[in-house]
Amino acid sequence: MSMATSVGTTDKAFDYISKMILDASAIVLDANKAYLVESRLAPILRAHDFSTLADLVEELKKVSARALRQEVIEAMTTNETSFFRDIHPFEALKKQVLPDILKKRSSERTLRIWSNACSSGQEPYTIAMILRENFPELAGWKVKLIGSDLDTKILGKARSGIFNQTEVNRGLPMQLLLKYFERDGLHWRIKEEIRSMVEFKQVNLVEPFPVSMGKLDIIFLRNVLIYFSVEMKQEILSKARRMLHNDGYLFLGGGESVLNLAVDFEREQIGKANCYRPV
Numbered sequence: 001m002s003m004a005t006s007v008g009t010t011d012k013a014f015d016y017i018s019k020m021i022l023d024a025s026a027i028v029l030d031a032n033k034a035y036l037v038e039s040r041l042a043p044i045l046r047a048h049d050f051s052t053l054a055d056l057v058e059e060l061k062k063v064s065a066r067a068l069r070q071e072v073i074e075a076m077t078t079n080e081t082s083f084f085r086d087i088h089p090f091e092a093l094k095k096q097v098l099p100d101i102l103k104k105r106s107s108e109r110t111l112r113i114w115s116n117a118c119s120s121g122q123e124p125y126t127i128a129m130i131l132r133e134n135f136p137e138l139a140g141w142k143v144k145l146i147g148s149d150l151d152t153k154i155l156g157k158a159r160s161g162i163f164n165q166t167e168v169n170r171g172l173p174m175q176l177l178l179k180y181f182e183r184d185g186l187h188w189r190i191k192e193e194i195r196s197m198v199e200f201k202q203v204n205l206v207e208p209f210p211v212s213m214g215k216l217d218i219i220f221l222r223n224v225l226i227y228f229s230v231e232m233k234q235e236i237l238s239k240a241r242r243m244l245h246n247d248g249y250l251f252l253g254g255g256e257s258v259l260n261l262a263v264d265f266e267r268e269q270i271g272k273a274n275c276y277r278p279v
């Protein structure tokens with residue numbers, strides 16, 4: 001009897017937390033993700049001395065629990081990323097996308113790139129290194145490279161530009177490590193010339209996109225749509241479409257596409273990369 005009550009309470013706590021995460025971040029947590037919720041929230045229970053998920057939920061319900069709610073949301077995000085992740089989009093960027101955009105913007109001399117859901121910053125820093133390595137003519141241009149994420153803690157790490165040995169071992173060519181990073185104890189710190197190229201800001205994909213960014217030439221929106229419902233994917237892609245110039249480019253993650261989604265993008269293959277263009 002008491003066990004049934006405790007299971008019921010845990011179910012209710014899970015329902016409350018999954019609804020809170022859905023509303024705040026659009027991340028869908030089905031009932032089969034209960035184990036994930038429990039394991040990700042265990043450190044928060046310990047840190048705040050809650051004995052059960054239900055105790056945590058009681059606290060989350062309080063208006064004053066804003067910081068705790070953010071902590072719970074951030075615990076549920078998956079921050080997996082790496083330098084030059086999946087390589088092909090970056091090959092396409094270097095060989096075709098940037099040369100094309102630079103030609104088209106040669107009179108205004110402006111370039112705007114947005115790396116959305118950028119986690120700890122490897123993606124925008126990869127883009128910054130590609131720009132610095134291959135397009136010296138951009139020195140006289142107004143270049144805006146924005147890295148954004150919902151998770152303020154991971155954005156703090158991105159801003160610091162400090163990576164551990166395992167992180168720099170994943171995807172970053174040795175020659176770029178030696179050229180653009182310096183040792184910082186057991187870590188590596190990205191040099192200021194690259195760090196200062198990226199402007200980091202908090203953007204929640206669920207909310208209206210900041211119009212202050214202006215229209216973008218290239219949007220990276222990779223490995224985040226997988227967590228959302230079909231309706232939310234469509235809504236986010238429509239917002240991305242409105243932010244993108246008509247001749248711009250969108251990159252999604254390797255397992256993501258616009259297939260079966262009612263959106264104004266069509267797929268274009270560039271080398272081995274899938275790229276999406278406004279229709």
Ligand SMILES: C[S@@+](CC[C@H](N)C(=O)[O-])C[C@H]1O[C@@H](n2cnc3c(N)ncnc32)[C@H](O)[C@@H]1O
Pocket residue numbers: 024025026027077078079080081082085116117118119120123148149150151154203204205206221222223224253
């Ligand atoms: C798996 S990482 C992808 C990182 C990078 N784009 C890549 O492909 O390597 C997913 C990121 O999406 C972020 N995220 C999840 N929900 C979000 C939302 N509603 N708005 C903005 N970012 C979100 C998470 O915080 C996390 O850093």
